[in-house]
Amino acid sequence: GAGVSQSPSNKVTEKGKDVELRCDPISGHTALYWYRQSLGQGLEFLIYFQGNSAPDKSGLPSDRFSAERTGGSVSTLTIQRTQQEDSAVYLCASSFRGRGTYNEQFFGPGTRLTVL
Amino acid sequence: AQSVTQPDIHITVSEGASLELRCNYSYGATPYLFWYVQSPGQGLQLLLKYFSGDTLVQGIKGFEAEFKRSQSSFNLRKPSVHWSDAAEYFCAVGALNVGNNRKLIWGLGTSLAVNP
Known part of the structure; x- marks a missing residue:
């Protein structure tokens, strides 16, 4: 079966532009996570979706960042008015279920976003 | 607050030598602990996890880890390293947050180089 896919694989943009990053989770996975990995850093949690529940947005670094998940499947992370400090690798992960127990997150x- | 510390930023070992990667956590309750590996150009992959029970857990690729509550540690070990083990290794602890949603708190990673 297909794993988690993300597009584009690389994105170069100019400071001030908006970008959209897409994540296609594994079919049937109800939980979806976005992380940011900056050079030499660990993973920084951004946002978490679980089924039809309100998303946990506690990790979003500013109001320039937003994400949505349509139909409980595909998710889009949007960064408005990009800044150079937004340059990082943005990782998406999904898992079968997020509540009540921990399940393996598939990444x-x-x-890779580069803001010039 | 929950946290994960990986004291070694970079480790170099010779092929065939034993390996131990350290992980210390801070968590107020019984933690859920994970080790992930990120190989060059690859996504993050789960090596092993500890939820409860036997404190010595076996994972994929010949790795194992031991949960030591008294030391708040979950060190990763392998008796004989292969050149293909060169990668970035991340330790993570499962945490509760708002609304009973769950997310992982990540260490900054340990970069492993393997000499032939």
Whole structure:
């Protein structure tokens, strides 16, 4: 079966532009996570979706960042008015279920964002 | 607050030598602990996890880890390293947050190089 896919794999943009990053989770996975990995850093949690529940947005670094998940499947992370400090690899992960127990998170290959 | 510390930023070992990667956590309750590996150009992959029970857990690729509550540690070990083990290794602890949603708190990673 297909794993988690992300697009684009690389994105170069100019400061001030908006970008959209896409994540296709594994079919049937109800939980979806976005993380940011900066050079030499660990993973920084951004946002978490679980089924139809309100998303946990506690990790979003500013109001320039937003995400949505349509139909409980595909998710889009949007960064408005990008800044150079937004340059990082953005990772998406999905798991079968997020509530009540921990389940393995399956990660996509990531989108490398470079803001010039 | 929950936290994960990986004291070694970079480790180099010779092929065939034994390996131990350290992980210390801070958590107020029984933690859920994970080790992930990120190989060059690859997505993050789960090596092993500890939820409860036997404190010595076996994972994929010949790795194992031991949960030591008294030391708040979950060190990763392998008796004989292969060149293909060169990668970035991340320790993570499962945490509760708002609304009973769950997310992982990540260490900054340990970069492993393997000499032939």
